[in-house]
Amino acid sequence: MTSTQDVHPLLLRRSEEVGAFRIVRRLATGGYGAIFLAESETRGPVALKFALQGPSRENEAHVDERTWKEAAVLMRLEHPNVVEMLGYRRWPDARDGYMVLILGYVEGPTLSEWALRSHPTPRRVAQVFAQVALTLDAIHREGVLHRDIKGSNIIIRASDGQPVLVDFGSGDHACTPVLTEDSLPPGTPSYRSPEALRFWTGPRVSGSRYAFQPTDDLYSLGLVLYEVLTGAFPYPAQLPPSALLASIESSQLRPPSGLNPRVPAVLDPICLRLLHKHAEGRYPSGAELYGALSAAMETADVSWDEPLFPPRAPPDAVTEEAEELFDGDEDARELRRWMRAPERPGSPWDTDSGVPGRLLTPPTEPGPRFPMEPGAARPSLWEVWLRRRLRSLRRGLAALRSRRGR
């Protein structure tokens, strides 16, 4: 019988079978899981999300627990703008194999890819964010908090242009088990609200937990809106939490239309209210954000139908790298994408725009927290994976340096 020791999700190749499904290709690899497109005779395409560690290894069970928790949260949700959970199983062994979530396949780019490649207009952006606001409102009413809202966790569904929330791996619901949180809990540090950063960087009673609120999800959505409207992350990303908090506390955000004149001024106060330094200053619910965006859309004139960033003619256009070159590391690809963002006219790094050049390094997923064994005789799969990830990052940096040198 095949055991967990003989196989690993990252080694899965095209046509291999996982239960009733046949692997088509790897879609992405994150800090905790790998996502594959797969097909079956009866169900058509599905996305299989594998936990990268099994349940039984000492000190590593949190990856397995996290995937269980994701399944428990998704089971509570049924919404046209939330990824559909079709089931779960363990692989290869039904008792101690890797957790696999069987998800509805959502074909389409992530919101970050869409923003960089599809030249959306202010009207489309407002429509998409209004729909995300309604979706957040619906999940919050169910008592679920997403806790990791960012561009790569929203897919723009190709069939109808609707946003779909994915990745509830950091999600929370009162009924789900509490995982150990002795440091900043799962989620992407750069997208944390200032109040969460204050909690985790300030003095606190040992064992106390930060009480996430809908306003935390709305703050993260505000960061994504700011990125989409301006092409810029408003703070230096990838700072340690205390430095990021200091940057947030000390800076006065420029309104999006100040960075990109194509942004309708009526969207400025909406975006800035989402990014208010205190939760009380923000929209209290997704429904109120939806109301504000709908009211703004009623004032729309023809300028709302011009792309936020004018498309550039080839060969200068920001193009997606060839799929054959993609090594499956979605975070590193996103980093390379945003590094190419300055090539867009009107972006804050565009030297013609008069704004001082500033490097945007998009936040990445939290790294895997696993004990590295310096004396290990053979590199573990984790080490192989980490090295691959480092190689991708180095490639991205080399590309950036060569562009700067030009």
Ligand SMILES: Nc1ncnc2c1ncn2[C@@H]1O[C@H](COP(=O)(O)OP(=O)(O)O)[C@@H](O)[C@H]1O
């Ligand atoms: N159901 C799905 N259909 C299609 N693509 C998906 C689906 N779920 C996730 N993805 C893709 O895989 C990427 C990583 O999935 P995600 O659930 O965010 O995993 P992680 O927890 O590792 O971040 C997403 O950014 C998206 O591009």
Ligand SMILES: [Mg+2]
């Ligand atoms: Mg994700």
